[in-house]
Amino acid sequence: xxxxxxxxxxxxxxxxxxxxxxxxxxxxxxxxxxxxxxxxxxxxxxxxxxxxxxxxxxxxxxxxxxxxxxxxxxxxxxxxx
Numbered sequence: 001x002x003x004x005x006x007x008x009x010x011x012x013x014x015x016x017x018x019x020x021x022x023x024x025x026x027x028x029x030x031x032x033x034x035x036x037x038x039x040x041x042x043x044x045x046x047x048x049x050x051x052x053x054x055x056x057x058x059x060x061x062x063x064x065x066x067x068x069x070x071x072x073x074x075x076x077x078x079x080x081x
Contacts, residue, residue, distance in 0.1 A: 056081070
């Protein structure tokens with residue numbers, strides 16, 4: 001293997017080691033809470049109101065698309081919703 005090939009291989013090995021050990025260093029530095037902490041992006045405004053969401057939830061749990069005349073399917077899927 002030529003010198004460039006070894007450099008590339010070593011770089012890949014080091015990268016994988018860092019990806020494996022990085023979470024462990026978070027535990028050592030900040031404890032389990034820091035490891036499990038996830039920053040969440042701000043949520044955008046829901047497309048449906050809470051009332052509309054509840055209505056859809058009720059329909060999905062109590063009826064089939066065929067019963068509502070939307071499709072011949074006997075189960076809900078994302079295309080129908």
